[in-house]
Amino acid sequence: MPAESTSDQPGDPQDVTKFPSSEEVICVLKKQASTKDVYEVLSLNQGEQDGKPSFTLRQSSYTGAEADENPALQQLYNDFGVEGRPVHLQPGPQRRMHVIVSTHSGTKLSLQFYNNVIAPLLEAIGLTTSGESKTGGNGKPDSYNLLITQDAESVKNFARDLADQSRSEKNVEHTVVLLSGDGGVVDMLNSYTSTSDGHHTSGDDAKSQSLPLIAVLPLGTGNALFHSLHKTVKGPTAVSDLVQGLRTLLRGKAAPLPSFKAAFPEGSRTITYSKTADVASSGNDSTTTADSTTNLKEQAEYITHLYGVVVASYGFHSQLVWESDTPAYRQHGAKRFQMVAQELLKESHAYRATVEITRSTATGEAIGSEKLARDRHTYILATPVSNLEKTFCISPASRPLDGQLRLVHFGPVDGAKTMEIMMAAYDGGKHVHMRWGGNTAQGQDGEGDGVGYEDISEVRITTHEEDARWRKVCIDGTIVEIPAGGCMVVSKEIRRHLRVLVDESVAHDSTS
Numbered sequence: 001m002p003a004e005s006t007s008d009q010p011g012d013p014q015d016v017t018k019f020p021s022s023e024e025v026i027c028v029l030k031k032q033a034s035t036k037d038v039y040e041v042l043s044l045n046q047g048e049q050d051g052k053p054s055f056t057l058r059q060s061s062y063t064g065a066e067a068d069e070n071p072a073l074q075q076l077y078n079d080f081g082v083e084g085r086p087v088h089l090q091p092g093p094q095r096r097m098h099v100i101v102s103t104h105s106g107t108k109l110s111l112q113f114y115n116n117v118i119a120p121l122l123e124a125i126g127l128t129t130s131g132e133s134k135t136g137g138n139g140k141p142d143s144y145n146l147l148i149t150q151d152a153e154s155v156k157n158f159a160r161d162l163a164d165q166s167r168s169e170k171n172v173e174h175t176v177v178l179l180s181g182d183g184g185v186v187d188m189l190n191s192y193t194s195t196s197d198g199h200h201t202s203g204d205d206a207k208s209q210s211l212p213l214i215a216v217l218p219l220g221t222g223n224a225l226f227h228s229l230h231k232t233v234k235g236p237t238a239v240s241d242l243v244q245g246l247r248t249l250l251r252g253k254a255a256p257l258p259s260f261k262a263a264f265p266e267g268s269r270t271i272t273y274s275k276t277a278d279v280a281s282s283g284n285d286s287t288t289t290a291d292s293t294t295n296l297k298e299q300a301e302y303i304t305h306l307y308g309v310v311v312a313s314y315g316f317h318s319q320l321v322w323e324s325d326t327p328a329y330r331q332h333g334a335k336r337f338q339m340v341a342q343e344l345l346k347e348s349h350a351y352r353a354t355v356e357i358t359r360s361t362a363t364g365e366a367i368g369s370e371k372l373a374r375d376r377h378t379y380i381l382a383t384p385v386s387n388l389e390k391t392f393c394i395s396p397a398s399r400p401l402d403g404q405l406r407l408v409h410f411g412p413v414d415g416a417k418t419m420e421i422m423m424a425a426y427d428g429g430k431h432v433h434m435r436w437g438g439n440t441a442q443g444q445d446g447e448g449d450g451v452g453y454e455d456i457s458e459v460r461i462t463t464h465e466e467d468a469r470w471r472k473v474c475i476d477g478t479i480v481e482i483p484a485g486g487c488m489v490v491s492k493e494i495r496r497h498l499r500v501l502v503d504e505s506v507a508h509d510s511t512s
């Protein structure tokens, strides 16, 4: 569907009703026509069609004379004016630009958003698709490669090609616009890194502008990275996440993206469920189990490590992510998270594990390790970000791009207490101050009763569970089963692998 294009006539200079409301405005472009300037206001209309969200890009043009006489338009230009195309959106011989539409993210709105908003928006700033989905392209100015994902491997394959290409064309930069949730970012990070690992020299590391730059349009479910990066962005009015994402795309600045590494013991396997028919082709490292009721197959592949940008967890969090993805629960649709949570809260399993944490100075020197006194746990979660969802603030001290890994943990408690702690996290992250009294059954393992919250550089989690059901960890949504007695090590990654586009205010904060 083409973009709705209107040519509003402001008429009465005081009449602001004809303008898009400022919450909807993405940007104001000042274009030079043959005789006079033209102001083009681009805004996002969000509505509903057939019970589903729908999006339209609205383009309203005004002459310079109209703008001069109209304070409302002047204000919009002051607030959202874009002078020329930002450098990251200038494809040419030295920069390739890619748009990835992750069709299965969130409620599957990415393709509609691309067609109705992104394509016309890019066209309005002079960019069109080259018709290619490959990372290469010929460096044609003003054109971008478009990848519409076909399967779960699409983003990963793209990132591997990108790493290959970055090696062969060292001075070419890449901007990747990602219409996805956290999964798309993590697929990019792991596949790009696995291909580029071992090819870095210290010179490459120093030159962070050679790292691919990603711009995230939050079309996933949790969008933890996006919400955490934009948490501190303040404006005169609240705007929708997608308007904010589009503003960052056009007016944001690039910054290195902090990440962590999770290393797994030998014998660890990722657990996924898919309808893939030809599972044998994934090699000797895979085992599969058919599920008779749903036709989904469990696939397990040996793995040594993963990189993440959002969360590494063991206990209630990883269990919830894993069990709600199993065929038994998938058939229940969106209800399944609540169903699994209820069951897990009823069961209140206490995970047997040894947890050791290391702290370090800002320059990375270790300043001490300690073992948590308890050996049973409900919740162990390491994260470099503040929010796992827009309103679920798991780590209130985290600031965008601060690069600090933080650990949230608590011991064996009953379901009601776990629920209370989770609700406090939804209440602005108040859970980190929660304490509960006495050396009751809840605190029987010796640790003081309360939610633990610490800055760490590394956490080592050794599971002592015999039953494989209780040995699942979660790295940014990927489930890994670790063997009995195995130890997962999650550490702050000093090297940066990707850059991310952030609001200007955040970029300033992170460099000051």
Ligand SMILES: Nc1ncnc2c1ncn2[C@@H]1O[C@H](COP(=O)(O)OP(=O)(O)OP(=O)(O)O)[C@@H](O)[C@H]1O
Residues within 6 Å of the ligand: 102, 103, 104, 105, 106, 107, 149, 150, 151, 152, 153, 154, 155, 156, 180, 181, 182, 183, 184, 187, 219, 220, 221, 222, 223, 224, 477
């Ligand atoms: N056509 C497709 N078929 C199968 N998998 C796909 C397809 N397109 C994208 N994917 C994969 O689906 C996953 C979507 O994850 P993503 O994180 O973007 O959405 P989400 O899980 O809804 O959001 P969040 O992680 O923010 O909660 C990605 O790993 C992506 O590679």
